[in-house]
Amino acid sequence: MSTKVYAGTAVTVDDDGFFADPQQWHEEMAPQIARESGVDSLTPQHWQVVTFMRHEYAEKGTGPSVRALSKTSGVSIKELYQLFPKGPAKLAAKIAGIPKPRGCI
Amino acid sequence: MIQRAVILGGGTAGTLTANRLQRETGGQAAITVVDRDDDHWYQPGLLFVPFGRARPGKLVRSRARQLRPGIGYHHHSPVDHVDVGQRRVHLDDGSSLPYEVLVIATGAALLSGETDGLAEAMAQGKAFSFYEPAGAVALRDALAAFDGGRIAINIVDMPIKCPVAPIEFAFLADWYFRRRGIRDRVELTLVTPLDGAFTRPIASRHLGGLLEAKRIGLVTEFNTGEVDGDGRRLVSFDGREVGFDLAVVVPVHGGQPYVSRSPGLGDALGFVPADERTLQSKASPDIFVIGDAADLRASKAGSVAHFEGEVLVRNIRSFLAGKPLAGSYDGHANCFIESGFGKALLIDFNYDIEPLAGRFPGRVGLPLLQESRLNHLGKLAFQQFYWHVLLPGRDVPGLAAAMPRAGKEFPAAADARTLFSG
Numbered sequence: 001m002s003t004k005v006y007a008g009t010a011v012t013v014d015d016d017g018f019f020a021d022p023q024q025w026h027e028e029m030a031p032q033i034a035r036e037s038g039v040d041s042l043t044p045q046h047w048q049v050v051t052f053m054r055h056e057y058a059e060k061g062t063g064p065s066v067r068a069l070s071k072t073s074g075v076s077i078k079e080l081y082q083l084f085p086k087g088p089a090k091l092a093a094k095i096a097g098i099p100k101p102r103g104c105i
Numbered sequence: 106m107i108q109r110a111v112i113l114g115g116g117t118a119g120t121l122t123a124n125r126l127q128r129e130t131g132g133q134a135a136i137t138v139v140d141r142d143d144d145h146w147y148q149p150g151l152l153f154v155p156f157g158r159a160r161p162g163k164l165v166r167s168r169a170r171q172l173r174p175g176i177g178y179h180h181h182s183p184v185d186h187v188d189v190g191q192r193r194v195h196l197d198d199g200s201s202l203p204y205e206v207l208v209i210a211t212g213a214a215l216l217s218g219e220t221d222g223l224a225e226a227m228a229q230g231k232a233f234s235f236y237e238p239a240g241a242v243a244l245r246d247a248l249a250a251f252d253g254g255r256i257a258i259n260i261v262d263m264p265i266k267c268p269v270a271p272i273e274f275a276f277l278a279d280w281y282f283r284r285r286g287i288r289d290r291v292e293l294t295l296v297t298p299l300d301g302a303f304t305r306p307i308a309s310r311h312l313g314g315l316l317e318a319k320r321i322g323l324v325t326e327f328n329t330g331e332v333d334g335d336g337r338r339l340v341s342f343d344g345r346e347v348g349f350d351l352a353v354v355v356p357v358h359g360g361q362p363y364v365s366r367s368p369g370l371g372d373a374l375g376f377v378p379a380d381e382r383t384l385q386s387k388a389s390p391d392i393f394v395i396g397d398a399a400d401l402r403a404s405k406a407g408s409v410a411h412f413e414g415e416v417l418v419r420n421i422r423s424f425l426a427g428k429p430l431a432g433s434y435d436g437h438a439n440c441f442i443e444s445g446f447g448k449a450l451l452i453d454f455n456y457d458i459e460p461l462a463g464r465f466p467g468r469v470g471l472p473l474l475q476e477s478r479l480n481h482l483g484k485l486a487f488q489q490f491y492w493h494v495l496l497p498g499r500d501v502p503g504l505a506a507a508m509p510r511a512g513k514e515f516p517a518a519a520d521a522r523t524l525f526s527g
Contacts, residue, residue, distance in 0.1 A: 060378075064373075065262070065263070066262075066328065066342075067219075067262055067357065067373075067374065068372065068373045068374055071373035071374065072373045077328075077330065077342055078330065078342065080342075081330075081342040081343055085343060086343070087326070087328070087343070102402060
């Protein structure tokens, strides 16, 4: 765990840069996290996915996999990779200020 | 009043649940099992078919004959959908089955159509899946004719049944080509969406080391978007490529189609969300889920169904008696991992404790996370155990639902966490 400052506020993140506490996240922080992850600007489509990630986390306690994200949001996996090139599930979770998706066992 | 229990699925999970429930309720519940055919496959055996070490005909038995007398079996019509609110299962032929308690045990379906080009590559004989009998046989013939080149073993996405099976396939392929004297002409590569050989760190390092020692390549974080049979390559969604001459592909898994036709029952992939401790579905208190059909963070494996069965039946009995659910499943899983040359490893873990080194089920048991001949013999013996002990739903000394801690070598940090969480 370490501390990072986004939009002037200190937040706690894990070793991979994911928020430890989603409550610490504000929308103003997202563009800066996105830039750090190689996403230069957040389009309305990015925001649609980011909002959806937070909604899924609130419902289920973990971010969805790429495939579940695609099925539920209606955005194809290919498009998701265009939006978040280094891996939609992880990147969108990071930008949305939720912990790293648990994945499967 | 006699209470009606309907169990969807006559595979590992459904069969052991029906038998245990019937025995423990002394015939007081009317139990009906529904499936679409009468072929119960010993699925762990399919891994050995491509290498000529198991014959498909020896792996299949009648589903009905694995059920105790008094259990109804219905296999003439597939399930169309479940009406959660009306507590009724509707079948394809228009008939329906009312229930007081429903158990979803219909496992996972293989969805090759989810991946561009995969169905075509399979039809062309360039890609194979050993997760179903016909594919395992086709792969056996393809391997026999294979005299050199690149073999890619590809997990398209998680979750999959028996997450260690693709690694075992790689180990067995290494052994198979060594015995044929052409190993130096065969390039073996495991291509996985995970960031290592396995999902948990200690086992991942250990299995990764074994892959390296056997000169099996490992490509990680590869999310397959396309299997291009003509171009003989796997293409990931982020544009990476892995070439092959023969692809062994584990397709995307999902729930059975009827789940998606049943409003409120399943998630986006057709798996059924449930409480990970009680196994009660999120859809309705009178629906329980067991085995591969569940959307749980436990492995999709027969051992998981066995351990869940004990908890599930206790909870169904509580539910039917109107009492609070007493059973709690800890995520216990136990898998043999064949590593070739007559040896195997064993892993044992649960939701909180990753696979560790040591011995199972106690200090003088089978070696964990370590290759041994004893584990291989254990894996072979398991087939008889499966038909005669596991499916009848018996309690087995040393194989109880709760994961044993004795015999395991806890690293310092995990040890502290265990102490604090009690």
